[in-house]
Amino acid sequence: MHSGDELPCLGSVTSELVEHHQCSNADTLPYKGIPTHQLSWITANSEDLSTSEDEDENFRQDLKNSSTTVLFCGKYWTRRSLGIACAVFNGLWGGSIMVPMHYAGARTKGLNYVISFGIGALLVTVVLWILRYAYNLYQCKGNYIEAYSVLPSMHLKEMWLVGAICGSLWQMANIGSIVSVQFLGEGVGYSVVQAALLVSGLWGIFWFKEIRGNQTILFWIFSALVTVLGVLLLSQEHMHGSS
Numbered sequence: 001m002h003s004g005d006e007l008p009c010l011g012s013v014t015s016e017l018v019e020h021h022q023c024s025n026a027d028t029l030p031y032k033g034i035p036t037h038q039l040s041w042i043t044a045n046s047e048d049l050s051t052s053e054d055e056d057e058n059f060r061q062d063l064k065n066s067s068t069t070v071l072f073c074g075k076y077w078t079r080r081s082l083g084i085a086c087a088v089f090n091g092l093w094g095g096s097i098m099v100p101m102h103y104a105g106a107r108t109k110g111l112n113y114v115i116s117f118g119i120g121a122l123l124v125t126v127v128l129w130i131l132r133y134a135y136n137l138y139q140c141k142g143n144y145i146e147a148y149s150v151l152p153s154m155h156l157k158e159m160w161l162v163g164a165i166c167g168s169l170w171q172m173a174n175i176g177s178i179v180s181v182q183f184l185g186e187g188v189g190y191s192v193v194q195a196a197l198l199v200s201g202l203w204g205i206f207w208f209k210e211i212r213g214n215q216t217i218l219f220w221i222f223s224a225l226v227t228v229l230g231v232l233l234l235s236q237e238h239m240h241g242s243s
Contacts, residue, residue: 098181098190110182114175188234195231198224 069076077085101113108116129151136147173196180189201220204210211217 095190098178098186101178101181102186110179111175113178117174117178118171191234192231195227198227 068078070079070082071077072082101109104113104116133147133151136150137144140147140150177190177193180193183189184192201211201224205217205220211220
C-alpha cells in the first residue's frame with residue numbers, strides 16, 4: 001500500500017479511489033477533479049492500491065458510479081439529490097434577494113439599486129473564491145501550490161464569450177425584476193418574475209432534450225399552465241389592490 005506522500009495532498013490511497021480526498025476538487029467524484037499527473041499515477045498503480053478482491057471490486061464499482069455520484073463537502077451525493085438540495089437552497093436565498101431593497105431609501109430603489117446589487121454580487125463571488133482556496137489549503141496541509149491547482153479552472157479561452165453572454169442576459173433580466181418589485185411589490189412582482197422557469201423549461205425540452213417522453217412533457221405542460229394561471233391571478237390581485 002502506498003502512502004499519501006507519494007500522491008501529494010490526496011491522503012492515504014486505498015482501492016476506493018482515495019476516500020475522503022478533499023483536496024482533489026470537492027465538487028466531483030474521485031478522478032473527475034484530480035490533476036492529470038495524479039490521475040496518471042493512480043491509473044499506473046491501480047493494481048498496487050488493492051489489498052483484496054473485495055477492495056478491487058469496490059474500486060470498479062466506484063468507477064461505475066462516477067456518472068451518478070459526486071463528492072460535495074466531504075459527502076457523497078447522487079446527482080439528483082444534490083441538484084434538488086441546491087435548488088431548495090436557491091429558493092430560500094434567491095427568493096429573498098429583493099427584500100433588502102425595501103429598506104433602501106426612496107432615492108436608491110429601482111434602477112438606482114442596480115449598481116449596488118452588481119457590486120454586492122462581485123464581492124460575494126470574490127469572497128467565496130477566497131474561502132474555497134482557504135478550504136483547499138486546509139485540506140492540503142498548507143501546500144499553497146497544490147491548493148491552487150485543485151481550484152476549478154476558469155477556462156477563460158473557452159468561457160469568455162459564453163460567460164459574458166450569460167452574465168449579460170442575467171443582468172438585463174435582473175434589472176427587469178428589480179423594476180417589477182419596485183412597482184408591483186415583493187409578493188406579486190418577484191413571484192411573477194419566476195415565470196422565467198417556463199422559458200428555461202422550453203429550452204430544456206426543445207433544444208437540450210433534457211425532458212423526454214410524451215407523458216413527461218405533457219406533465220410539464222400541465223405544470224406550466226398552472227404557473228401561467230398563478231401569474232394571471234397574482235396580476236389581478238395587484239390590480240384590485242391598487243384600485
